[in-house]
Each structure stands twice: as C-alpha cells, then as structure tokens.
Amino acid sequence: MKSIKFFVLGILICSTGAFAQLKAVTYKDDAQVLHGFAVQAEKKSTNKPGVLILPAWKGIDQASKDYAVALSKLGYNTFIADIYGEGNYPKDNAEAAKSSGYYKTNYEKYQHRIQLALDQLIKSGANADNIVAIGYCFGGTGVLEAARGHMKFQGVVSFHGGLGKDASRPTEPITTKVLVCHGADDPYESQEEILAFQQEMRDAKADWQMIYYANAVHGFTNPEYGDDNSKGAAYNEKASKRSFEHLKLFLSEVLKK
Numbered sequence: 131m132k133s134i135k136f137f138v139l140g141i142l143i144c145s146t147g148a149f150a151q152l153k154a155v156t157y158k159d160d161a162q163v164l165h166g167f168a169v170q171a172e173k174k175s176t177n178k179p180g181v182l183i184l185p186a187w188k189g190i191d192q193a194s195k196d197y198a199v200a201l202s203k204l205g206y207n208t209f210i211a212d213i214y215g216e217g218n219y220p221k222d223n224a225e226a227a228k229s230s231g232y233y234k235t236n237y238e239k240y241q242h243r244i245q246l247a248l249d250q251l252i253k254s255g256a257n258a259d260n261i262v263a264i265g266y267c268f269g270g271t272g273v274l275e276a277a278r279g280h281m282k283f284q285g286v287v288s289f290h291g292g293l294g295k296d297a298s299r300p301t302e303p304i305t306t307k308v309l310v311c312h313g314a315d316d317p318y319e320s321q322e323e324i325l326a327f328q329q330e331m332r333d334a335k336a337d338w339q340m341i342y343y344a345n346a347v348h349g350f351t352n353p354e355y356g357d358d359n360s361k362g363a364a365y366n367e368k369a370s371k372r373s374f375e376h377l378k379l380f381l382s383e384v385l386k387k
Contacts, residue, residue, distance in 0.1 A: 151199055155209070157250050159243060163216040166190070166209055166247055168254040169198045173205035177386040180207045180256025182248055182283075184269030186352070187230040189219045193352045194266065204378065205387060207256040211247030213240065213272070230268040234292065240272055241279040248281070260284065260385050264377065265291055266351060270310075277306040277336075285384040287311065287377055290348050293319060293327035304336040309380045311373040313346035317362045341376055343369035 153168045167190065171179075181201050185194040190210050198208040213233060220226035233240040244263070252258045262285045265273040270291015277286045278295065285307035293310070308331065312319070331338040349355045349363035351370045358364050 151202060152195060153254075155250055155254070157246060159215065159246055164212040164243075164246065165216060166212045166250055167195065167198060168210075168250065169202040169208045170255065171205045171207045172203050175205055175387050177260050178207060178255055178257040179205065179381070179385040179387055180209070180251050180261040181381070182244070182251050182261060182263040183208060183210045184213070184244065184247075184263065184265030184272040185210060186266045186349070187220070187226040187268035188223075189214055191352075191354070193354065194269075197264075200374075204381075206381070206385075207251065207254055209247060209251035209254060209256075211244060211269075213243045213247075213268075226268075230271075234268075234271055237275045237295075238279075240275055241281065244272055244276050245281065248283075258282065262287065262381055262384055265289065267291060267349060274308070274310075277304050277308055278302070280305070285309065285380060287380060289351050289373060290316060290346075294323045295330070297326075301330050301333045304331070304334040304338075306336075307380075307384055308336050308338040309376065310338070310340040311376060312340060312342050313348060313350045313366070313369065314342040314344050315346060315359065316348045318348050339380075341373070343372060345369075 151169050155166045155168050157164050183194050183198055194210050198210050201208050214229055220229050261283055263273045263276050263283045264287040266289045270288035273286035273288050283306050287309045289311045290313055346366040346369035347359045347362055347364050350366040353365045355363045355365050
C-alpha cells in the first residue's frame with residue numbers, strides 16, 4: 131500500500147506509520163458499544179502523562195487521529211473518545227447537529243461518556259493524576275463540560291468549541307486549568323456568549339486563558355474544511371500551528387513529564 135501523507139500542525143505524518151500506532155479499543159456504556167483509539171507515548175516517563183481527545187461533531191475523524199499520534203511523539207499517552215457509539219455515528223451535518231445537540235443539552239450524559247473514555251486512557255497506562263482533556267468543536271464544548279463537572283483533569287483545552295451553558299445552571303468553582311483557542315472571526319460564537327463564558331470563568335475563580343487567532347473561523351485546525359472563510363468553517367494553517375504551540379506550552383505547564 132502506498133504511503134499517503136497528511137499535513138497537520140506543520141508536521142508530516144506518514145499514514146502507514148501513524149495507523150500502526152493507533153490501537154482500536156472497544157468498550158461499553160451498559161449495552162452501548164463504543165469504539166475508541168489508544169496511542170502509547172513514544173517517550174516513556176515515570177509520570178505517564180496522558181491526553182484525552184474529544185473529537186468534533188461527526189465523531190472520530192482523521193484530524194483527531196493525527197493529533198493523537200503527534201502528541202504520542204511528544205511523550206503523551208493518548209486516547210480518542212467515542213461519544214456516540216456503534217450505530218449512532220452521524221452520516222451528514224444534519225445528523226451531526228442533532229446528535230451533538232443532544233449531548234450539549236444532556237450534558238451529564240456527555241460527562242459520563244467522557245468519564246468512560248478517561249477510564250480507558252488510564253487503563254492504557256496514563257497516570258490518573260496527570261491527564262489533560264482536549265477537544266475540537268463539539269469536543270471543545272465537551273472539555274469545558276468536563277471542567278464544569280469537576281472531572282479529574284489537570285487541565286482542559288478547547289479548540290473552536292462551543293462556550294455557552296444554560297443560564298439557569300449555577301456557576302460552581304472550577305479548579306481545572308482552562309485554555310480556549312478561538313478563531314477571532316468564528317461566526318458561530320456570538321459576542322454575548324463569549325462575554326458570558328468569560329464572566330463564568332471569573333465567577334468560577336478559574337485559572338483560564340482565551341487566545342484569539344486572526345483571520346480564523348470555526349474549525350481552523352482541520353484541513354478537511356478547506357480554506358474558504360466565507361463558509362464559516364475553514365482551515366487556517368497559521369492558526370493551527372500557533373494553537374498547537376500553545377497546546378504544547380499548556381501541557382508542559384500543567385502535566386508532569
């Protein structure tokens with residue numbers, strides 16, 4: 131089979147080598163079968179740092195796999211969560227909007243699926259006290275819900291994720307460190323929702339950061355979205371590289387290597 135190269139994060143990853151590192155993991159939520167992927171860190175560490183990856187609204191995609199492999203090369207055990215489960219994977223944007231919307235509304239069920247994936251990351255060898263969760267789009271919303279739910283993460287990183295929560299929900303203290311990487315021109319997040327999120331972080335006494343990337347819209351880390359900003363979701367190579375560098379800095383600060 132010919133080697134195919136994908137350009138992600140400024141790193142050329144050979145697909146044959148990348149897929150060899152990805153280990154398919156089947157796990158369950160009661161009767162619901164879930165299919166995630168684990169990648170072992172190339173550089174072993176006594177502290178066994180881990181990164182849980184929550185994918186975008188269509189479920190596990192090529193971008194999440196590439197990120198998992200890239201992070202494993204930096205010394206992190208990684209696991210890609212399956213939120214929807216076998217038989218429930220969206221076939222198009224309409225189904226993805228409906229499925230992701232269900233978990234955004236039923237956030238406790240979202241948190242539960244995140245916890246199941248976290249358990250798998252720990253089983254694969256990550257230190258339970260040394261893990262960060264990162265997420266893209268729908269997954270970015272998920273990591274913020276993990277922080278709100280006091281889940282056992284040292285930090286969370288949201289890339290172009292939804293920021294809002296129901297205003298009727300109380301704001302509780304957040305002890306998990308939070309990094310939000312946001313496209314400055316993202317049309318799917320209103321200024322009102324952004325300001326409400328920032329106020330929530332202040333009220334929660336969180337250790338938080340929010341970084342804006344110029345000329346970037348929704349989905350700026352994913353090459354599959356193309357480069358037409360007028361569509362509302364598009365890849366931005368510069369923003370993707372910069373946000374990955376910010377992720378690495380955050381991981382080096384929050385996790386023990």
